[in-house]
Amino acid sequence: MKTVIRPETEMKDSGIEWIGDIPSSWTIFPANGVFSEVKEKNTDLKFTNAFSFKYGEIVDKKQVGDVDNNLKETLSSYTIVRKNTIMINGLNLNYDFVSQRVAIVNESGIITSAYLAIQPDENKINPRFVLYLLKSYDYQQVFHGLGSGIRKTLKYQDFKKIMIVAPTLSEQQVIADYLDKTCSQIDEIIAEAKASIYEYKELKQSVIFEAVTKGLDKNVEMKDSGVYWIGKIPLDWEIIKTKYVIKIENGSNPSTEGKIPVYGSGAKSFKTCGEYKEGPTVLLGRKGATLHIPHYIEGKYWNVDTAFNTIPINNKIELKYFYYVASCFDYNKYISQTTLPGMTQTNYRNIYMPYPSITIQEELVKWLDNKIFELDSLISEKESLINDLEAYKKSLIYEVVTGKRKVV
Structure with a gap:
């Protein structure tokens, strides 16, 4: 699969500032037309596998095991979530954090009710398509303008008014499959670059240690x-x-x-x-x-x-x-x-x-300055690659989920 730019003749104005033009055949509707808020609490302690929200992903916490009375009270207040529940971290929207506020649940479990949990109607919207769509909204900080209260927290009554754009379910699936595959490939390259940075930093520390202790x-x-x-x-x-x-x-x-x-x-x-x-x-x-x-x-x-x-x-x-x-x-x-x-x-x-003697110290500094410059340059190259790939991924997601690029 690949993408091509959709001709302007096939586009229309969405009327939504952060989306711009969308394909003429796509529809626009409020979020509450395809989402319902998840409110089910874990009152009977049906689940003890708690999840955490981490960098745009829902990850497993360690299995709780034996539950004492204090923990019971905490876990019973958690929200039960299931596969394809969309989670939004709508806390402290007045702080300009790196936007990774949207994630999807892959299995049943529980999570703190501080986050907004919404369930997509899979007869109307593809969960992974809308995940990417909401991630794109997140990248543009759309949610930052919706929160309420002193700490600007996003509630369902705010979220449900957001306008959603979407093609047919079959095209949503094609888009989701393409983005799953392409983003996974990009993430692999980013992970390799991050691993290289770690290795370069370890090497840098080793080079410094050997020089200042062994000459x-x-x-x-x-x-x-x-x-x-x-x-x-x-x-x-x-x-x-x-x-x-x-x-x-x-x-x-x-x-x-x-x-x-x-x-x-x-x-x-x-x-x-x-x-x-x-x-x-x-x-x-x-x-x-x-x-x-x-x-x-x-x-x-x-x-x-x-x-x-x-x-x-x-x-x-x-x-x-x-x-x-x-x-x-x-x-x-x-x-x-x-x-x-x-x-x-x-x-x-x-x-x-x-x-060592001052003369040797000066020699070591000159040698280390050159060596560390070389290693720092390699680290900077990898960091630049990561930044470019992350920016490309965000741009690709936005253009595909708003129909500006067509998957063929």
Whole structure:
């Protein structure tokens, strides 16, 4: 199967802004003409297999097993859904999340009643066709304009007024079959690209670790570092605590407005301010899920209290070398055992690190900069491919389910 652009002479204006022209033979009707709201609750605990809504898919939660009284109350309030029930995550529509709010159920089970569950009348509409149609609506954020309440939640009384466009049931089936096959092929390529990105990132980390702990000369004599995560190091290298070569400073909230980028423990600045510190620096995470990822910052910057900034002591270390070493620290050994991961200045100051001569540090930085640039370029290529494929898939779905492209 393939698609061809449908001639303009076969099209008509749908009168719906986000749909545009549709084939002259297609019909337009409100959603409540082919959908009914699913309201059946799991009051008798008929089902214990609960589902989750994840990235546009309905996935199985772990089988619950024995049900105690507290869990009974929770599961009894869940909605019973069955094969081909369409789920819409209509929560918090005022937040501009990546749109993956529509999914289809593949087997009977239960799911939280916070989501909108609607059952298509299969005598009037093909479930998979209308799944793709609603996904296309989702991509264009049609639902964002329909929610009500402070948190903008989509209810059935809002959804039922949405206009649906559709061809005959036989053509709906052809469209659904084509999109199932084509989107599956696209998803396979995307999955392969994501796997490659993961491998490149693993390779990048391995390259950094080998360079900063073993050096570039594979023939040099080695010795035991005495530090478990470092292993052996070249004979003429030292092992020292970071506090002897790096000064660590706290961050703070800025008090003035301006254009200086402000960083926390994340990779990107999240706002700007008027105060500044002079880079370069290595930002070390103080708390947060990404504190194990250091960041090398050049130019003027500011850091809040979720990140420490660092300053070399008396030029005893090449700062970029320290950045590469810090990306290899065993953070799990030092992170406090709390709900929110955290590191202290004392933790960082007492971490042991490999310490070659400044000359070797500079050589390592030059070599690593080139190598990491190559790997990052490969990662960027894969990320660009993924973005292009995802955009193509969205465009293809839209053009096919609105009849602008005909499956032949």
